Amino acid sequence: xxxxxxxxxLKDTLRDRRTLIMMLLIPVLIFxxxxxxxxxxxxxxxxxxxxxxxxxxxxxxxxxxxxxxLDALPEDYGKKEIIYYKDSSSLIRDIQSDSIQIGIYxxxxxxxxxxxxxxxxxxxxxxxxxxxxxxxxxxxxNTIEGIAQQERYIDMNLxxxxxxxxxxxxxxxxxxxxxxxKLGGGILPYIFIAFGFIGCMYPAxxxxxxxKERGTLETxxxxxxxxxxxxxxxxxxxxxxxxLAASAALFGLFLSIEVLDIVDNEALLEIIHSVLTFKxxxxxYALLIPLTIFFAxxxxxxxxxxxxxxxxxxxxxxxxxxxxxxxxxxxxxxIELNSITACIPVVNVVxxxxxxxxxxxxxxxxxxxxxxMLSLAIIAVFISYKRFDRExxxxx
Amino acid sequence: xxxxxxxxxxxxxxxxxxxxxATKADRTIAVNGVSFTCEPGRVFSxxxxxxxxxxxxxxxxxxxxxxxxGSIKICGIDAIAHPQEARRKIGxxxxxxxxxxxxxPNEMVKYFADLYDVPKDEFEARKERLFNLLxxxxxxxxxxxxxxTGMKQKVSICRTMIHDPEVVIFDEPTSGLDVITAxxxxxxxxxxxxxxxxxxxxSHIMSEVDLLCDDIAIIHKGEMLxxxxxxxxxxxxxxxxxxxxxxxIVNQTKETQS
Numbered sequence: 001x002x003x004x005x006x007x008x009x010l011k012d013t014l015r016d017r018r019t020l021i022m023m024l025l026i027p028v029l030i031f032x033x034x035x036x037x038x039x040x041x042x043x044x045x046x047x048x049x050x051x052x053x054x055x056x057x058x059x060x061x062x063x064x065x066x067x068x069x070l071d072a073l074p075e076d077y078g079k080k081e082i083i084y085y086k087d088s089s090s091l092i093r094d095i096q097s098d099s100i101q102i103g104i105y106x107x108x109x110x111x112x113x114x115x116x117x118x119x120x121x122x123x124x125x126x127x128x129x130x131x132x133x134x135x136x137x138x139x140x141x142n143t144i145e146g147i148a149q150q151e152r153y154i155d156m157n158l159x160x161x162x163x164x165x166x167x168x169x170x171x172x173x174x175x176x177x178x179x180x181x182k183l184g185g186g187i188l189p190y191i192f193i194a195f196g197f198i199g200c201m202y203p204a205x206x207x208x209x210x211x212k213e214r215g216t217l218e219t220x221x222x223x224x225x226x227x228x229x230x231x232x233x234x235x236x237x238x239x240x241x242x243x244l245a246a247s248a249a250l251f252g253l254f255l256s257i258e259v260l261d262i263v264d265n266e267a268l269l270e271i272i273h274s275v276l277t278f279k280x281x282x283x284x285y286a287l288l289i290p291l292t293i294f295f296a297x298x299x300x301x302x303x304x305x306x307x308x309x310x311x312x313x314x315x316x317x318x319x320x321x322x323x324x325x326x327x328x329x330x331x332x333x334x335i336e337l338n339s340i341t342a343c344i345p346v347v348n349v350v351x352x353x354x355x356x357x358x359x360x361x362x363x364x365x366x367x368x369x370x371x372x373m374l375s376l377a378i379i380a381v382f383i384s385y386k387r388f389d390r391e392x393x394x395x396x
Numbered sequence: 397x398x399x400x401x402x403x404x405x406x407x408x409x410x411x412x413x414x415x416x417x418a419t420k421a422d423r424t425i426a427v428n429g430v431s432f433t434c435e436p437g438r439v440f441s442x443x444x445x446x447x448x449x450x451x452x453x454x455x456x457x458x459x460x461x462x463x464x465x466g467s468i469k470i471c472g473i474d475a476i477a478h479p480q481e482a483r484r485k486i487g488x489x490x491x492x493x494x495x496x497x498x499x500x501p502n503e504m505v506k507y508f509a510d511l512y513d514v515p516k517d518e519f520e521a522r523k524e525r526l527f528n529l530l531x532x533x534x535x536x537x538x539x540x541x542x543x544x545t546g547m548k549q550k551v552s553i554c555r556t557m558i559h560d561p562e563v564v565i566f567d568e569p570t571s572g573l574d575v576i577t578a579x580x581x582x583x584x585x586x587x588x589x590x591x592x593x594x595x596x597x598x599s600h601i602m603s604e605v606d607l608l609c610d611d612i613a614i615i616h617k618g619e620m621l622x623x624x625x626x627x628x629x630x631x632x633x634x635x636x637x638x639x640x641x642x643x644x645i646v647n648q649t650k651e652t653q654s
Binding site for chain 1: 484486497503507
């Protein structure tokens with residue numbers, strides 16, 4: 001009997017355009033859109049930064065050492081145009097109005113200090129909201145400073161090696177896969193969780209509140225089907241919808257990488273291929289299934305209690321923030337899956353998925369996360385049953 | 397056959413309901429000590445003004461609500477102890493019944509046949525008979541949401557009768573329907589009676605009651621005011637017509653209570 005109800009509810013749900021859009025269309029499109037926008041923006045930003053002619057305002061005499069060296073820098077350092085200023089106030093004003101991007105102010109004693117081998121004083125002006133300009137200024141100055149340093153070593157007949165007490169190599173022991181998993185891996189479970197929730201939301205409201213609002217539930221309750229069978233049949237569709245939405249997002253990711261070729265970085269592609277294995281998908285679903293049952297179990301009592309579609313939506317939408325917000329924990333690099341975080345619902349799924357991507361998963365903690373999610377799912381189902389069994393909740 | 401005895405239903409009031417009803421009481425009694433019997437092959441009418449307790453009584457008969465006290469027997473089955481068995485005997489149709497707009501009449505009727513465990517051959521034969529009788533063949537594969545009110549009413553009827561119930565409960569079945577569409581329901585009630593089924597229907601439209609019923613019960617504020625045959629009701633009438641008599645009985649109770 002549960003299957004009869006499940007079959008009918010699934011058919012009904014799959015014929016609802018709004019649910020189909022939220023459950024399949026948007027999740028499929030989300031990864032191609034995000035990746036396309038991300039790759040497009042970063043590529044255009046890079047190209048723009050490379051091609052942009054930076055206007056540099058200069059205050060100081062024309063024979064200043066700094067100016068001569070700056071002028072002589074090759075175009076590989078980025079195109080530049082030098083504009084002369086008499087004072088620093090007009091220079092600052094023009095940076096603020098974006099007429100120029102970088103300002104250099106040199107003291108009158110600059111060249112004298114250079115000759116005396118003393119620190120020559122200069123100020124660099126920039127607008128930090130103008131992305132990349134601070135880095136560009138540092139690049140110019142560091143290069144010129146390096147040249148000046150070399151010249152002083154030669155003049156003073158010093159061996160550069162002797163002035164360097166240490167020669168240190170900083171080595172990163174994390175693999176690229178681990179870096180991606182730990183630093184960027186949070187986005188993947190976040191999107192699965194967000195869509196798992198949204199995928200459950202519309203069918204939960206439609207199959208419980210909607211049925212009550214449309215006056216079809218009363219008829220269903222007069223049939224010889226037990227209430228828990230009705231609940232389970234409907235709940236099965238809610239859970240399946242959540243899983244379908246998450247799967248559609250996974251399919252969208254596959255589509256972006258394998259069909260649409262949005263990611264063209266070979267090294268990154270290799271890492272993604274090594275992450276997206278059959279084992280990864282199976283383990284991801286082992287976490288997603290109890291999570292989706294938990295979501296359904298939380299939503300159904302609300303949907304049963306609400307009198308109208310609007311009322312249910314107004315309660316479940318804020319619940320979305322409460323449920324999906326912990327998933328953002330995945331964006332913070334320092335938080336790891338341990339015996340405490342494995343007991344926090346949603347957070348455990350995010351952190352376990354991150355570890356899965358990074359290839360550093362502790363199977364004991366994965367088991368603990370699964371048991372926690374399963375226990376919560378069972379409690380949520382029990383609460384749903386209790387709510388659905390109350391006659392005041394199922395009849396308007 | 398339906399036998400109900402000393403049926404009582406209390407509802408616990410929520411804070412908002414207390415506010416709406418301007419009461420401090422924690423509970424309200426919707427049905428209080430109602431008893432009657434509906435015989436097979438006869439049409440029993442439950443009459444009462446809005447809020448009298450008709451729908452609550454019928455919901456208890458159809459096992460949607462559990463009574464606070466009292467007993468209900470449907471074809472000899474204790475409906476409180478064995479609601480699943482009792483439901484197999486019941487067909488339930490209300491005026492406010494909704495239908496699954498995204499399904500077709502065919503799918504809807506099949507779904508309910510499955511819920512009642514109707515064997516496949518019986519279902520096919522019964523569906524064919526009902527579809528022919530109600531002239532539903534033309535729109536059997538159209539989405540219900542696209543059908544007219546009259547067509548939807550036919551689907552409701554078919555859904556109610558697909559498991560061939562022995563007892564048919566109608567809760568204000570013609571409410572909101574035009575006379576042409578309501579005629580389908582009137583015809584169905586007559587057919588049920590002819591087939592020897594037990595029929596109970598609630599209404600506040602006296603012309604319908606006069607047209608169809610053999611037995612009548614009047615309830616007001618959950619209490620039974622009259623229970624007897626239509627003939628005995630007519631014989632003891634003090635007003636000039638059925639509607640006037642119904643109003644007189646209800647008003648008389650109001651005066652006694654105040």
